[in-house]
Amino acid sequence: MSTTVNAPSVVPIGCGLLPACSDEARRERLRLSGKLNGIDYVEVGDDGVTLCVHLFGPIPAGIAVANVRVSGGDRITGLRVLSVSEENEPAMHDDVCLRVVLDREGDHSTYCLCLVDAASGNDPAGWIAYPGFDPRYACAALRFRLDCAKDLDCAAETLCVEAPAPLPEINYLAKDYASFRQLFLDRMALDAPAWQERHVPDIGIALVEVLAYTADYLSYYQDAVATEAYLATARRRISVRRHARLVDYRMHEGCNARAFVALSLPAGEVTLDLAEMLLLVPPPAQEDVKAGTITAAELTRARANGALVFEPMPLDGATSITVVAAHSAIHLYTWGNELCCLPRGSTRAVLLDAPPPSVPTTPNAGATAAPSMDVASTATAQRRLKLQVGDLLILEEVLGPATGNPADANSEHRHAVRLTEVLEMVDPLDGSLLLQVSWDVCDALPFDLCLSVRKPSPDCAWLHDVSLARGNVLLVDHGDHVPGQCTCDPICAPPAFIDDTDYPGLSQALAAMPDACMRCDALAENCWLVSGSEQYDCCRCEGAVQDVLRPPTDTGHVLPGTPLTWAEPLPDGPNAPVCRLMVRDPRAALPQLDVYGGALDGVLFKGTPAAQWHWQARQDLLESGPDDRDYVVEIDDDGAAHLRFGDGVLGRQPQAGDFFRARTRLGNGAVGNVGRESIVWLALKSGDQPDGLVPRNPLPASGGTAAETLAEVKLYAPGAFRAHPLRAITADDYAMFAAREPALQGAACTLDWNGSWYEADVVVDPLGRESLPGALARQIKRDLHPYRRIGHDIAVRGACYVPLLIELMVCVLPDFLVAHIQAELIDRFSAGLRRDGTPGFFHPDRLRLGQPVSASALMAEAQAITGVAHVEVITLARMDGGKKGEVPDDGLLDIAATEIAQMDNDPDHPDHGSITFTMGGGR
Template identity: 75%
Template sequence: MNRANAHASHATIGCAPLPACSVPARREKLRLAGTLNGIDYVEVGDDGISLCVHLFGDIPQGLGMANVRITGGDRITGLRVLSVNPELEPDMHDDACLRVLLDREGDHTAYCLCLVDAASGNDPAGWLVYPGFDPRYACATLHFRLDCAKTLDCADEAPCVKASPPAPEINYLAKDYASFRQLFLDRLALDMPAWQERHVPDLGIALVETLAYTADYLSYYQDAVATEAYLGTARKRISVRRHARLVDYRMHEGCNARALVTLASSNDLSLELANLLLLAPPSGPGHPQPGVIDAAQLDTARAQGALIYEPMLLDGMTTFDVVAAHSAIRLHSWGDELCCLPRGSTRATLVDTAPPAPPAATDAAAVAPPQRALKLAAGDLLIFEEVLGPQTGNPADADPAHRHAVRLTDVRTSVDPLDGTLLLEVAWDACDALPFDLCLSVRTPAPDCAWLHDVSLARGNVLLVDHGEHVRGQCTSTAICLPGDSDGDYPGLTAALAAMPDACTRCGTLAEDCWLVPGSTQYGCCRCDGAVQDVRRPPADTGHVLPDAPLTWAEPLPPHAPVCRLLARDPRQALPQLAVYGGALADVLVAGTPDPRWRWLPRQDLLESGPDDRHFVVEVDDDGAAHLRFGDGVLGAQPQAGDFFRAASRIGNGPAGNVGRDSIVWLALKSGVLSAELQPRNPLPASGGTAPESLAEVKLYAPGAFRAKSLRAVVADDYARFAAQAPELQGAAAALEWSGSWYAVDVMVDPLGCENLPSALARRIRTQLERYRRIGHDVEVHAACYVPLRIALFVCVLPDFLVAHVEAELRDRFGTGLRRDGTPGFFHPDRLRLGAPVFASALLAEAQSIAGVAHVEVTTLVRAEGGDDGVPDDGVLHLAAREIAQVDNDPDHPDHGSISFDMGGGR
């Protein structure tokens, strides 16, 4: 053995010699030199136990089992060599190999096969290279089973991989523009130390600031997504609205104000309501002159911030007839003096003659007989107004609170048989009952002591108006006027414009907001000859933002409703006042109003909309801009790409329209000229204007809204609560009774203003409760059980007061009707509630408050059917939950309860 072999025999061998190299250049050198042998590669047979070891050179003579070593394995270790035979004429190989047979097959891990000197021990660290073999290739790695798939390359990866650069240090506290800018500059100082420019005009600084702005926007968007995901943290109005709707809470956007305006005129005329505007002048010095203004004054007033109101179409009327005689209508007192229309009145008698004109001649025979001048009809509005001070007769002393509006339900003509005065009998709903005593005639104080008539008058020609104006917009569409090749963004537009060459001119004359729905065209998979191809035009974006704000919100008018319901407002039922039409360009871009089938209707939400319902939702953002949201084809119809939309919006909303009385004093026409003399005026203040609900209110009320509003009756109190919702009732009680087979719910109701339950009302309440009834419960509605009481009071009168006067006041106070001052008596049906006990202390306090009463004692407070007199020990007469106290004190019906007064003292 020469020196080189001696050194080689002691070299460390193994399957992972160092260094690890990706290019095996030594292998080719060994082949070309031919002086050293080594293992080229190892093949594993199909049986898994036979190995074919290929060498660089010839197989040495004498190579046997003692020279083959195998190590490695995880689950299967200690493989033993059973035989080693050279295979000089292989059938399936191009060169000879050394056939090694093992006792068993290895596992999936890598094994190491080495050819060593026979003198080598079992310790791999002491293995010696087989004589004549290169120590670098004395061993080879082999795998009995391959983990890689058939479609993957099983070659080993390069052992030497370039190390990845260190990750940049990221300051996660950078969240705004300034911190991001500094972060980028710090990073560039490390990567580009030669660049030290910091002037603003520098291109690098401009790039850094652009990236900082983008990062700031993305950071805000990242925070906003997490913030807007929950009701408690959401800050955007639209997000809060949608979160609240998930818990069945409707966030309202406020509603506009309503007012009643009278038109005083000296001539009869007819007005088109759609062409009429009423204005409250802008604030400024001086008092504006009431009357009609022209188009120039209208534009000036609009620019200065005048509030504009439009007439509301009551029960479908489109024209309004102004009658001169309705400007001031006298109330008939039937020749009596010191008259008033008492509180609670629902009828009145009007004088049906026009005010007398100055006579043209002195001949009495030439004077024409009076003719009927009033043209009032059922459904007309009327306002009663005190025009003179009852004490002084001065118009400036008239009480402005003594003004009341009613809607007539019955109008009948009559004649005063005493003097032949033509009369008109009018009536109105009990809901519009007069809330005060309306004075008709008085006598002035001394020394004049003159009779003063027509203290109050009735005003006709009344219009119901609400705040808001239909703005005149401008339709502008670049895609229509400069089409070019627009089919990519608006499918079908080129063909539609070819059929309508004047489309751009039509857009210019359209005084509404308009837009096209962008999108694309998608074709189905069927393209064979003769097949009907499926063509779809999905929209890219169906939303739209209206250009004007604030959008008017108002709830629909109830049909044939009294004034009390016309002026009652519920902002949660209000809908946006917006007329939207959308469809094909040829169908929508027309002069005038498109066909109603292209109308899209506003809704509170689209949860109940079908796939063919043309509905949309208006969502108002934090800036007051109105966003239109359409359906998706499942909940509401989805607009198609290329559709043309037009929207006529109305502007004016919120409490700004709640102007005071006598503020709406201007009238204008949208088009044309009005030559008549008209003086508009609102005797009553405008009301109902409500501000949009704030985010704080929604977050406060929405989480508990679904608990506050029950949808099903489960226990008896639920039935009572649902029954009490009827406006004709002031209370209800219920109890579950076992009938022997099932439960029956007995609902006792307390009607408002009376003690009798009409059968029609009982049936209506029974029908109302049916929607809440629990399965297995029978519901019966009955009148409350009235319990007659017997009450006696001992009253001691002061010496300076007449006993009769004090007793009269006591009977007035403890009556069942209205007192002389118009307030309900102590035992009025509306003051007695279901299950409410009667307190002796309340009787004492009521009697003691009368002037002249020195002392009061309750001697009797019992049920009328009881035989014993006296007062309960605790001073409280308790009643059951379905009972109501009754003290009518009617001598014809002593069984309805009574109260007596034992008077003492006085004179």
């Protein structure tokens, strides 16, 4: 048997030989051995066609153009070598290189330059290395245009890249504890198939269940964050509040109730400090309630049993009230007349200050002498009433006008006023000392207040003092400053356990205040220390003092107790009338708590700290500066109050180690709207109870409003910006802005071209009158100017009144007098107030701009009179141009948008409209 030996095959050359290696150790071996030559690297000249080929060894002497081949290229291919020479210029290169000149420049792709045997063909696959050259380094890759030279690294990336691990199979539908537990067990079955323990006490199962619990919590947190991110899906009250604020809608937390409390005293007078007074509604389960004062112990029991507490509101900065016995029941003076009343709309009354001096009777028996005024006795008489401007007064009906029984008095006939003028007078007839009091027109009496009547037969006796005036009146609102308990654990810790890590600077502050723990225990308020850490700012210049920073861990705080009281500030200006004191807007209410915070030595002591440590409650912090001590109160779903302070940009940020104290007030909402005669207890915080002092609220408390619900906010907030427009573009916009004036009951507008630009012609309807005062017109124009569109003029004028011509034919039933029915018709169709005090059919406040007059409404009004059998409209037309007998075909007399119907039926002014009645039937 013979063996055949094959001849050695040719070793292939090229630029992409396998395997691909990142560490080319063969290159260094070739350089050191000197046996074989090869290409080290290739340089491309600036002209793009000159190449400098650097070799490991010397340049072969016989190398020529036929030995240099260039392959590759994408857009430019088939590059040819024009010349080959040895380059010996050390100024251009560090070593000798082979200079190769090509016919043209290549493109951006990679080319391959090889030094081959001249006998090699044109096919790169058959090229053979130049004699004496290593086959693996007979070729070198080159690029004519380098995109990475300026900004990127041209180093070759790692050739052998490990394939990425496959992603684990995860069940993304797992969202709760059970599914996460099963997911972890399935994963462990793949990663550790040998572990098959499934008993609960096993440590592996315990770890799996801990991870499942954590994943379940994170999944819930993820869903909760996504839910609270939108107004429509948010469920937390604080989230909804912040979303609504983004669209300029302020969510309100309700408002407390206000009431008037009258104090009565049997004799003398007493001065009470308003800050020491508490007015209470007894607990619901309280038996045998006796009106009057209660002791401190009874106050504590009443609070614990759920009594509602009201506190006085200081009007115009008042700090005390003087209770005068004569103010408990003040007689309304009738000047000796009978069957008297204070009519509706009254803004003044005369009060009896002191009765007339006694007048001796004449010697004639059986004859009564007319009383005469004794000037000397009048001069020496003492006034009992001490009413002043700004005092509150309650006018109250105390006896039933028909029976004289107090139980029959109309409880709705009670009205509170605030005095604007007090004038002392004397009755010249009998010398009675009088006091004339006046009040604001907006506090005008809303009903007829009876003063004296005659009882029905057979008694027929005169009944006086049917109504009285009550002084000693306080304005109170619902809410109680409940004593709190200060948290003193960090302050009262032993010196060795003082925590300077969480409360920086605490040990130094306590060293300067040895009795800090005693002060803290005596502080009956809610207080806390701000936790945080101490940090040092970087040095900004050589030798500078390093700044010490104390950022807080959390600037929020939750106040104990619910519900927090929200109340509006009192109106600005002195002597605000009752109508302004009792108008409530829950969106303007602010939380009722006093917050002081800062350095421990500036805040921790008995009494009120200095004003520099006081923090103000705001609706938001959008307008607060970095040094403004402002905070926001946010109520959560459980009613707890969260304090949110600034971040150092929007509002001042509390510093770690600061001490805060808050005096909170609790009591809010509609629960404070108690009925009349409910506030019957008075307590003084000092404990000294005056004898005989009895409080009562003749009027019910009002204004208490529940907090806005989340459903209401989600309903109203998206369109809130439309409720407060800032520009008038159309005619309706001008009319809407003008109608905001309280002195108007309607407005209309048209945009008229005046030859150069448009003019907003605003027509207004004043409330309670037909003429437009010039001052009111100027005020409306001035108020409209900020809203007007550029290029629009504004003109304000009164409405055009259209007098009407009306004739009704009325048929009366046989059993009724025609004169009585006609008198009732004239009363109903008057332009003023009817006999019962209601507005007539053609009263100016019942006729609006552009409101048509309906024949059916006229017939219905007349037909409502008892005794009218039939009504027919004979004439319904405008007085200017209309004729008798005209009635619109559809029974509707149209009025233009800038016109108001007028029918005064005044004989002195027949041009203001007239109505006639043609009577038939009756007797």
